[in-house]
Amino acid sequence: MNLVLLGPPGAGKGTQATKIAExxxxxxxxxxxxxxxxxxxxxxxxxxxxxxxxxxELVPDDLVIELVEDRLTEDDCKGGFLLDGFPRTVYQAExxxxxxxxxxxxxxxxxxxxxxxxxxxxxxIGRRVCKNCGATYHVKNMPPKKEGICDVCGGEIYQRADDxxxxxxxxxxxxxxxxxxxxxxxxxxxxIAHINGAGALDKVFSEIVEVLxx
Ligand code: AMP
Numbered sequence: 135m136n137l138v139l140l141g142p143p144g145a146g147k148g149t150q151a152t153k154i155a156e157x158x159x160x161x162x163x164x165x166x167x168x169x170x171x172x173x174x175x176x177x178x179x180x181x182x183x184x185x186x187x188x189x190x191e192l193v194p195d196d197l198v199i200e201l202v203e204d205r206l207t208e209d210d211c212k213g214g215f216l217l218d219g220f221p222r223t224v225y226q227a228e229x230x231x232x233x234x235x236x237x238x239x240x241x242x243x244x245x246x247x248x249x250x251x252x253x254x255x256x257x258x259i260g261r262r263v264c265k266n267c268g269a270t271y272h273v274k275n276m277p278p279k280k281e282g283i284c285d286v287c288g289g290e291i292y293q294r295a296d297d298x299x300x301x302x303x304x305x306x307x308x309x310x311x312x313x314x315x316x317x318x319x320x321x322x323x324x325x326i327a328h329i330n331g332a333g334a335l336d337k338v339f340s341e342i343v344e345v346l347x348x
Contacts, residue, residue: 135160135214135346136239138221140316141247142309143302144254144261145331146338148270150247151218153339158346161210164218165198167268168205170294190296190304192312195225203233214242222313227320244320245342247331251306258302264289276335 135158139147148164155162169187172180179197186193202220205211221227234240249257260273266289271278278285296305320326327345331338 136234136242137214137216137346138241138244138320139216139218139247140244140313140320140326141331142249142254142313143305144258145247145249146257146335147218147247148268149335150245150331150339150342151216152269154342154346155216157343158214158216160214160216161208162216162218163202163205163211163220164268165202165220165222166218168201169193187296188301190301190308192222192308195223195229198222199226199229199233202230221316224315224319227316241320241323241325243346244316244326245329245345246317246320246326247329247338249331253332254306255299255302258297258305259299261297262291262293265292266290 137154137158137160139151139154141147148167151162151164154160169180169183173184173187174180179201182197183193192198198220202217206215221230231241257272257275260275262271262273262278263269264271264284264287267284267287269284269286270276271284271291278291282291283289284291296302317326329338329341329345
């Protein structure tokens with residue numbers, strides 16, 4: 135199963151992706167996570183990406199496309215993949231379609247998770263992430279059992295540098311201008327399903343399972 139998760143930042147893509155990957159046994163590939171890992175390790179890619187990420191802007195298309203195409207050649211992608219945060223521009227989507235076609239493959243389903251703006255801002259500003267395993271929490275809605283410590287692995291929990299009010303507003307604007315046109319793009323392709331992401335985590339997941347099949 136080849137899946138793409140679409141939706142504004144803060145819609146809960148990462149949280150749902152973890153559950154989808156587990157249920158359907160496909161790797162969760164988050165371009166944001168890959169960039170953050172590279173930033174943390176100080177690689178040349180990380181240094182380049184950080185310039186854009188810190189401002190809430192998109193990393194240049196060709197850099198991202200190469201990264202994803204490389205990742206998809208790994209063995210764990212043989213039975214499919216779940217992309218979270220890619221594609222993010224129409225250009226990326228077009229290039230990716232060409233790549234898949236060359237491989238006699240295609241996207242089976244694009245899941246568009248939508249949430250209204252006020253909720254998104256609250257979710258992003260309150261979001262906390264485990265430095266070690268990437269598990270996500272929310273200061274009010276989903277705090278860890280022990281403050282600052284990840285329930286899953288005991289790692290340290292931190293706030294992403296781009297989850298501040300100033301950067302969040304820019305990221306939403308970037309989403310509206312550059313990523314939301316993808317809804318139309320995949321609408322035309324006929325492989326998109328719309329999911330209401332405003333509800334509780336399990337309710338949103340049930341809606342996704344209904345679309346994908348149990
Ligand atoms: P995310 O964790 O998906 O919110 O991504 C964090 C940041 O990584 C974004 O704000 C962008 O700067 C960068 N990024 C992640 N995925 C992409 C992509 N497909 N295209 C361009 N930039 C990306």
